[in-house]
Amino acid sequence: MKKTPLYEKHVALKAKIIDFGGWAMPVQYTNVIDEHRTTRTNATLFDICHMGEIEVRGPQALDLLQLALTRDLAGQKTGQVKLSALLNDRGGIIDDLTVYKMAEDFYMLVTNASTREPDYLRVQSILEEKKFDCRLADVSDKTGKLDLQGPRSEEILRKLTPADLKGIRFYCFSEAQVAGIPAIISRSGYTGEDGFEIYAAAEKMGLIWDALMAAGAPLGMKPAGLGARDTLRLESGMMLNGQDITQEICPLEVPYGWLVDWNKDFAGKTALAAIKDAGIRKKLVGFEMTGRGIARHEYPVTKNGKVIGTVTSGTFSPTLNKAVGLAFVDIEFAAPDTEIDVVIRDTVSPAKIVKLPFYKRQK
Amino acid sequence: MSKSNPTDRLYSKDHEWVKDNGDGTALVGITDYAQEMLTDIVFVELPPIGKKVAQGEPVAVVESVKSVSDVYAPVGGEVVDVNKTLEDTPELLNRDAFNDGWIAKLKIADADELKSLLSAAAYDALIQEEKH
Numbered sequence: 001m002k003k004t005p006l007y008e009k010h011v012a013l014k015a016k017i018i019d020f021g022g023w024a025m026p027v028q029y030t031n032v033i034d035e036h037r038t039t040r041t042n043a044t045l046f047d048i049c050h051m052g053e054i055e056v057r058g059p060q061a062l063d064l065l066q067l068a069l070t071r072d073l074a075g076q077k078t079g080q081v082k083l084s085a086l087l088n089d090r091g092g093i094i095d096d097l098t099v100y101k102m103a104e105d106f107y108m109l110v111t112n113a114s115t116r117e118p119d120y121l122r123v124q125s126i127l128e129e130k131k132f133d134c135r136l137a138d139v140s141d142k143t144g145k146l147d148l149q150g151p152r153s154e155e156i157l158r159k160l161t162p163a164d165l166k167g168i169r170f171y172c173f174s175e176a177q178v179a180g181i182p183a184i185i186s187r188s189g190y191t192g193e194d195g196f197e198i199y200a201a202a203e204k205m206g207l208i209w210d211a212l213m214a215a216g217a218p219l220g221m222k223p224a225g226l227g228a229r230d231t232l233r234l235e236s237g238m239m240l241n242g243q244d245i246t247q248e249i250c251p252l253e254v255p256y257g258w259l260v261d262w263n264k265d266f267a268g269k270t271a272l273a274a275i276k277d278a279g280i281r282k283k284l285v286g287f288e289m290t291g292r293g294i295a296r297h298e299y300p301v302t303k304n305g306k307v308i309g310t311v312t313s314g315t316f317s318p319t320l321n322k323a324v325g326l327a328f329v330d331i332e333f334a335a336p337d338t339e340i341d342v343v344i345r346d347t348v349s350p351a352k353i354v355k356l357p358f359y360k361r362q363k
Numbered sequence: 364m365s366k367s368n369p370t371d372r373l374y375s376k377d378h379e380w381v382k383d384n385g386d387g388t389a390l391v392g393i394t395d396y397a398q399e400m401l402t403d404i405v406f407v408e409l410p411p412i413g414k415k416v417a418q419g420e421p422v423a424v425v426e427s428v429k430s431v432s433d434v435y436a437p438v439g440g441e442v443v444d445v446n447k448t449l450e451d452t453p454e455l456l457n458r459d460a461f462n463d464g465w466i467a468k469l470k471i472a473d474a475d476e477l478k479s480l481l482s483a484a485a486y487d488a489l490i491q492e493e494k495h
Contacts, residue, residue, distance in 0.1 A: 027429065028402065028429075030402075031402035031403045031428075032402065032403055032427070032428040032429055033403040033405075033428060034403075036428075227428065227429045230429075231428060292450075293406065293408070294405070294406050294426055294431075296431060315428055315429075316405040316406065316426070316428050318428065323406075345408070345424065
């Protein structure tokens with residue numbers, strides 16, 4: 001298994017380590033509920049070094065990304081982050097990734113861990129086909145990433161950086177030192193809380209981790225693992241690539257229609273337009289269990305005994321104290337308040353479709 | 364730290380315990396080590412009364428936030444009672460797996476099956492091995 005630069009820290013903290021797509025990652029240090037609630041009420045620190053970073057540099061970097069990605073990036077300013085989708089020729093989602101505009105001729109793409117190579121190959125093939133004047137570099141191995149998430153994140157990070165954190169708005173970033181190390185500080189995350197994603201050289205991640213732990217621990221900050229990351233993102237209605245989204249799923253079938261800007265050309269547009277014209281047949285929705293049990297990945301969804309869909313993510317929500325999930329259902333059953341059933345082992349248990357997100361923080 | 368394993372009962376390699384009541388019935392549950400591995404238990408699915416299970420077959424399901432785990436019957440028999448308290452307070456298993464967190468009461472089908480189980484000392488050794 002591949003190890004992040006922080007692997008030894010997790011072992012020393014007695015984290016439970018799992019194989020996450022070929023990476024040895026901490027799933028929990030204490031327990032998921034504790035780490036989840038600490039993120040909602042205080043702050044937690046996540047090792048996210050497994051995610052991918054691809055640099056795009058050159059005079060035609062924007063031209064390449066405009067053609068490769070669904071989102072119109074023409075208005076993006078340096079220092080802004082944009083979420084976008086990268087599609088295959090069938091209109092299916094290869095990745096949902098973030099685009100950092102570092103300079104007029106320099107962008108950084110932040111990819112999911114398992115999609116780093118497919119993303120690179122897809123964007124590189126478009127670059128070669130159109131002979132754009134720019135180049136790609138997969139810098140994932142030399143780039144580390146930490147997520148500091150939760151309402152006390154700014155208070156903790158302020159101790160370690162000269163950056164004007166108050167001035168960094170949601171989905172914006174600043175280049176500044178953290179604990180004396182050059183870093184990118186982005187106000188964003190995957191938990192539904194305020195917080196920061198921090199990028200720096202992989203070999204310096206240990207120093208930043210230690211500095212954040214020392215600064216945060218007296219305030220109640222804790223490290224958190226992928227278990228809490230999963231329940232936090234699910235409560236916030238965010239999808240997990242490879243589980244809720246696959247290459248067979250298009251943005252119109254999931255809550256990603258807003259990532260598609262039809263006023264420009266982009267790879268996969270022809271196929272996606274055909275899907276749009278024909279009309280989608282299934283849709284990803286949020287649901288909560290009204291009966292007993294916890295819905296899990298791949299459990300069947302039924303209505304009057306007939307299978308109408310499949311659960312893609314399901315868990316017990318530590319904030320709401322009930323079982324919630326995401327499921328694909330036939331389009332005629334996708335409206336909020338529709339009563340459905342989830343087959344949990346041998347039992348048919350009632351559930352209800354609800355609007356996403358399940359949890360929204362009070363600002 | 365795990366609580367020590369009581370010597371008044373027997374253990375399976377799958378981390379269940381069985382306590383013979385001496386009247387042809389036995390209580391079954393999961394060990395403290397098992398609850399520690401599962402961490403935050405948020406759901407317990409109990410078997411219906413009257414269900415017959417063979418030794419080693421699933422008799423209940425225990426779920427943490429992250430995982431779904433079968434509880435295997437350490438001894439075969441018929442379910443004559445279940446711990447209904449676990450339906451509303453599954454976290455009782457985290458607090459007291461050996462006593463208040465019992466899962467089911469079985470009418471033992473064949474007492475000879477108990478001979479295949481581990482003593483508290485043998486089970487201690489098993490979990491020490493698993494920890495390393």
